[in-house]
Amino acid sequence: MSHSKPDAEALFQEAMDLVIRLQNEPGNEISQDLIRRWRQRSPSHEKAWTEAVTLHALAGKAITSRRRRQAGTGAHLSRRTVVLGGGALAAAAVGVAFVPSLVLRSRADFMTMAAEVRLVPLPDGSQATLGPDSAIRLDFSPERRGVELLGGMVFFEVAKDAARPFQAQMDSLVATALGTAFDIREDAGVLSVSVDHGLVEARMPSSPIKDSVRLAEGEWIRLDMDTLELEQGKREAGQIAAWRQGMIVADRETISSVVAQIGRWQRSRIVFADSSLGSRRISGLFDLSKPQLALEAVVEPYGGKVRQISPWLTVISSI
Numbered sequence: 001m002s003h004s005k006p007d008a009e010a011l012f013q014e015a016m017d018l019v020i021r022l023q024n025e026p027g028n029e030i031s032q033d034l035i036r037r038w039r040q041r042s043p044s045h046e047k048a049w050t051e052a053v054t055l056h057a058l059a060g061k062a063i064t065s066r067r068r069r070q071a072g073t074g075a076h077l078s079r080r081t082v083v084l085g086g087g088a089l090a091a092a093a094v095g096v097a098f099v100p101s102l103v104l105r106s107r108a109d110f111m112t113m114a115a116e117v118r119l120v121p122l123p124d125g126s127q128a129t130l131g132p133d134s135a136i137r138l139d140f141s142p143e144r145r146g147v148e149l150l151g152g153m154v155f156f157e158v159a160k161d162a163a164r165p166f167q168a169q170m171d172s173l174v175a176t177a178l179g180t181a182f183d184i185r186e187d188a189g190v191l192s193v194s195v196d197h198g199l200v201e202a203r204m205p206s207s208p209i210k211d212s213v214r215l216a217e218g219e220w221i222r223l224d225m226d227t228l229e230l231e232q233g234k235r236e237a238g239q240i241a242a243w244r245q246g247m248i249v250a251d252r253e254t255i256s257s258v259v260a261q262i263g264r265w266q267r268s269r270i271v272f273a274d275s276s277l278g279s280r281r282i283s284g285l286f287d288l289s290k291p292q293l294a295l296e297a298v299v300e301p302y303g304g305k306v307r308q309i310s311p312w313l314t315v316i317s318s319i
Contacts, residue, residue: 011044012310015052051309108150111135114267117244125159131185131243132264152264153185155241158198173204173223175310177243182215183241188260188278190253194220196240222253248286248294255280258298259316264292268308273317279306 018035025031039049110120112130120128123140130136134152145161147154149170158166161181168184169173173191175184176312180198184191195215202221203212208230213221218240222231231252239249243261248256256278263270265288272278280302286294291312295306299316308314 008044008048011048012051014038015045015048018049019052041241044264054309054315072129106136108135109138110157111150112152115265122159124161124164124166127157129155129157129241131155134264149184149186151186153183153187153241153243153261155181155183156195157181171204171225173202173207173209176201176203181240185261187257188254189225190222190257191200191225192220192222193237194240196237246288249286250282250284252281252283254278255282255298255302255304258286259295262286262288262291262294262298265294266314268310268312268314270295270314270316273315277316277318293311308312 015038018031018038021031022028022035034156035049035079039046050123052216080266081310110118110128110130112118112132112134115130115132118130120130120136122138122145122232124145126145128136128147134154135150137148137150139146139148145162145164145166147166148166149168154168156166156177158169158180162178166177168182170178170184170186170191173184173193175182176194177198177200180200181196182198182200183194184198187191190302194201197217200215201212202215203209206224207223207228209221209223211230215221218234218237220233220240223229233251235249235251242249248258248261256272259270259272259278279298282298282302284297286297288294292306292308295314295316298304299306303318305317306314307317
């Protein structure tokens with residue numbers, strides 16, 4: 001009789017069950033012996049155990065908090081508790097909430113899933129190309145043309161209408177255009193506006209661009225929402241919103257920002273085990289057709305290691 005090789009995901013789930021069992025019964029010698037024998041069954045079993053323990057450790061704070069709340073009801077930890085705890089930690093580390101979430105779903109008029117790029121015709125004849133894991137809300141009337149980016153990235157090709165300037169908003173940053181094409185996005189707490197052609201005026205109260213900045217073809221600005229540091233630059237117009245062609249062109253951007261962009265092309269959420277790595281600056285061209293390889297290309301030259309712990313969590317750490 002032949003036996004098929006155990007499925008990696010099935011082994012991970014078994015390992016997670018054992019981690020939870022050990023968490024709930026730390027002094028149970030029978031459980032400890034069961035786990036020891038399970039790990040010795042094959043290198044694949046040991047690998048699954050290591051991945052499950054790593055995920056458990058990364059989700060430590062979230063799990064501990066939830067376990068304390070459950071203590072009053074006598075409830076035990078479940079795999080769902082562990083996964084939700086790990087997911088919350090991952091989202092916080094990347095600096096964005098999960099998209100699509102129930103909150104965004106209730107507010108958004110259009111949204112996309114991971115790796116999905118969607119062309120959205122707008123009521124005035126303009127077009128919005130919505131990047132992956134992104135959401136927008138429309139605000140159109142006879143007097144106004146407005147779009148709010150709730151999360152992610154979007155590229156606009158704006159129809160001319162001198163009587164109604166086109167306004168795109170993310171957070172409290174507003175980009176105003178007449179007839180033009182431009183990109184706006186949010187990556188790990190960094191807001192950016194880049195102009196393909198035409199003119200765009202960007203402003204944001206209580207920031208270095210409170211008096212507005214005018215951007216022409218190829219020009220861009222980036223605003224770090226934590227430090228309020230403003231950066232400006234220029235690149236070839238063809239490189240604006242290169243994600244539409246499956247590429248990322250990074251120009252002195254933080255690793256965390258570039259990783260956030262690449263992360264939109266995969267289902268697995270990304271967490272930095274070493275936050276200092278994410279603050280380093282990089283430039284380069286990265287292919288989005290293979291997100292895992294793109295992540296490695298971003299972090300490995302700086303001593304980083306990419307490890308997919310499970311289908312829903314990827315960890316970046318220092319070697």
